[in-house]
Amino acid sequence: GSVARLEVGPTRRRFRFALSRLGSKAPIRRDRRRGRTLRVGIPAGARTGVYLVRVRSRGRRAVWPLAVTGLPQTERSRDRARPLVVLPAVTWQGVNPWDSDLDGFADTLAGSRSVPAERPFAGGGLPPGFASEVSPLLRFLDRERMAYDLTTDLSLARREGPALGNAPGVAIAGSLTWVPRRVRDQLGDEVESNGLGVVAFGADSLKRTVALVDERLRDPSPPRPDNLFGERTRVFRAEVRAPLSAQRDGLGLFEGVDDLFGEFSVFERSLSLPPGAEPETAAGRDEENPAFVGYRLGKGIVIRPGTPQWSRELEESRLSVEVPAITKRIWSLLARRR
Known part of the structure; x- marks a missing residue:
């Protein structure tokens, strides 16, 4: 150990x-x-x-x-391809209001040019978004005995641990607000050129970059309207919780489930797909701007559930049927060897 x-x-x-x-x-x-x-x-x-x-x-x-x-989680999964779950450690530190330089003010990537890559979390608690986005997903995978490998975006930037190039598919577990530039370049290349499948949970992700230099996160970029794959999105908040409505399903993710699934109040609508992308699966409240999207990009596949509240529907207390079933199909797709 x-x-x-x-x-x-x-x-x-x-x-x-x-x-x-x-x-x-x-x-x-x-x-x-x-x-x-x-x-x-x-x-x-x-x-x-x-x-x-x-x-x-x-x-x-x-x-x-x-x-x-x-x-591995089970003996059966020891010799099987396992999707790689990526935790947003860089974003956790980016929003962490810890006073790193002891000047009396919180240091975050939203207001500073750099912050340490590792530091205590303010208040002694878990990182923002961990309880609502990351924990429900990982506990669901463990409960259903769905195998996975695990790393963080910080480890990927350091070239430590499991690598993107060895994974059959990648799941970004939560909102990844800032992505290390090395990880951005490699992730995009693995999808388009090498056939990687990616599911990005969370919302408003992959639109900002940051450099890892001498164990500091430096020079955060302003947000772009489109993410690193080239998809343009916008977050929309509804006054009343509502389900997503299945519109098309070329990837077979909605087979056997009701056309209406989940209850959400925050949606990330797709305004335009990346140039050259082939739409396969979509669901939402607006047919012209769906929230849940799945599309082929180059040799790979990108799936975005379209709401940061997706993982909450995986909690046992939610008693959801459709969202867990769709998540299992996403996992099966990610586990296919390239």
């Missing part, structure tokens, strides 16, 4: 910690330590997934998510 190193504080202190897998209340490891840095050993038999490190000290609490590339 590998070792994760986390900064607990600027001074030495006593603290307690517990390591657990996302979705499980039972800790894998717990102990008491003293110091400024916590070294957490990941068990050699840990399965791929997100693990949470919870720390308590002097009445204060903090939690960190750890992306672990370990054993």
Whole structure:
């Protein structure tokens, strides 16, 4: 197993910690330590997934998510192609209102030219969007025993861990507001030239870039109207929650489900597809500007569910039938070897 190193504080202190897998209340490891840095050993038999490190000290609490590339979720998936889930770690730091330079003001990519690539999350909680977009998706995959590999966009930019070129398909788990420029170039090339399939959960993603230089995220770009694939979109908020309506389905994602599925109040409408794209699947409230889209681009396929609330429909408490069924079909498509 590998070792994760986390900064607990600027001074030495006593603290307690517990390591657990996302979705499980039972800790894998717990102990008491003293110091400024916590070294957490990941068990050699840990399965791929997100693990949470919870720390308590002097009445204060903090939690960190750890992306672990370990054993496959099941024995059957050991020799099978597994889609690569990419966590938006760069965006988590981009919106993290942590005062990195101690000038009394929060430093984010929205208002600063650069921020450290790794730093504590303000308030000691989980990153914005983790609970609503990332956690429901990963817990659904684990619950349904759907195999996946795991990395972050920061690791891809560092060329660490699983690579885009080795994955049969890629799932961007949540809104990826800023994408590292190296990752942007490689992702676009893998789709158009090498036949990669991509599903982008979240909303308003892949429209801004940032450079990773000397472990700092530098020179964030302003947002573009179109994403890195060339699709132009716009976010729309409805006053009343409503389902998506299936319009066309060349990819076979809606087979066997009701024509109306889910309940959403935020939609990302497709205003125009990339030049040369071949539309295959679409759903939405407006036939001319669908939210859910699937299209062929070069040799690859791009799928965008069209709402940041898609993953919430995967929670057990939602009792949704159609959205989980469609997600399983998306996963089957991503798992096909190129």
